[in-house]
Amino acid sequence: DAKTTQPPSMDCAEGRAANLPCNHSTISGNEYVYWYRQIHSQGPQYIIHGLKNNETNEMASLIITEDRKSSTLILPHATLRDTAVYYCIVRQTNTGNQFYFGTGTSLTVIP
Amino acid sequence: NAGVTQTPKFQVLKTGQSMTLQCAQDMNHEYMSWYRQDPGMGLRLIHYSVGAGITDQGEVPNGYNVSRSTTEDFPLRLLSAAPSQTSVYFCASTKGYNQPQHFGDGTRLSIL
Numbered sequence: 001d002a003k004t005t006q007p008p009s010m011d012c013a014e015g016r017a018a019n020l021p022c023n024h025s026t027i028s029g030n031e032y033v034y035w036y037r038q039i040h041s042q043g044p045q046y047i048i049h050g051l052k053n054n055e056t057n058e059m060a061s062l063i064i065t066e067d068r069k070s071s072t073l074i075l076p077h078a079t080l081r082d083t084a085v086y087y088c089i090v091r092q093t094n095t096g097n098q099f100y101f102g103t104g105t106s107l108t109v110i111p
Numbered sequence: 112n113a114g115v116t117q118t119p120k121f122q123v124l125k126t127g128q129s130m131t132l133q134c135a136q137d138m139n140h141e142y143m144s145w146y147r148q149d150p151g152m153g154l155r156l157i158h159y160s161v162g163a164g165i166t167d168q169g170e171v172p173n174g175y176n177v178s179r180s181t182t183e184d185f186p187l188r189l190l191s192a193a194p195s196q197t198s199v200y201f202c203a204s205t206k207g208y209n210q211p212q213h214f215g216d217g218t219r220l221s222i223l
Contacts, residue, residue, distance in 0.1 A: 032209050043115075043201055043214035044154070051209075087153060099212065101146075101153035 004088045009106045012082075018075040020105050022088030025069040031091055033064060034099065035073045037084040044087065044101075047073065078109045113137055117202050117215035124192045124222045132187040132218050134202030142205040143185040144212070147171065147198040154201060160185055192222045 005023040012018040032051050036044040048062045055062040061074040087104040118133045141162045146154035156169030160179040176188040203212040
């Protein structure tokens with residue numbers, strides 16, 4: 001099963017780019033990488049997902065390495081409201097379309 | 112369009128009691144899932160469904176039961192509540208393969 005590894009915590013200055021890394025070395029060729037975040041104990045919020053090309057939306061950019069073994073979520077101009085736990089997720093192939101969450105990265109944006 | 116709705120938001124039970132956590136989605140999504148989240152941990156999959164009438168176990172299914180009689184609803188039943196089931200429970204749905212999941216706001220359950 002594909003699993004992910006993320007640093008447990010990171011800090012970022014307000015207004016700077018936040019770069020959150022993720023290793024998913026066992027990902028298979030047809031599995032997407034998803035990023036979610038969770039603020040306090042609210043339900044996880046979808047940010048972005050991708051297969052092998054870099055992706056960008058109004059919230060963030062996703063950079064996936066060519067070998068697809070790692071990716072980086074980029075919040076281009078972090079604000080205090082971006083303080084949250086960020087999860088890099090791949091599906092577990094033996095549970096249909098279901099996600100393995102891991103423990104994520106706790107991002108603190110500092111004023 | 113309400114998305115994924117979970118009820119109740121909070122519940123306190125006594126050990127041995129049973130109850131059902133409700134989850135409903137109005138997006139006509141085929142896939143639905145239940146997760147639990149313990150303090151300081153990520154979400155762990157309890158049960159999931161890939162369509163009406165089809166359910167399967169996730170990572171931590173013991174003590175829980177599910178059914179999927181309609182596309183919209185996916186209730187989670189605690190058969191005999193135990194203190195170890197104190198947790199926050201999240202329901203999620205997704206349109207299909209390789210699509211993002213949409214999460215509800217959670218049910219905070221305490222078992223005394």
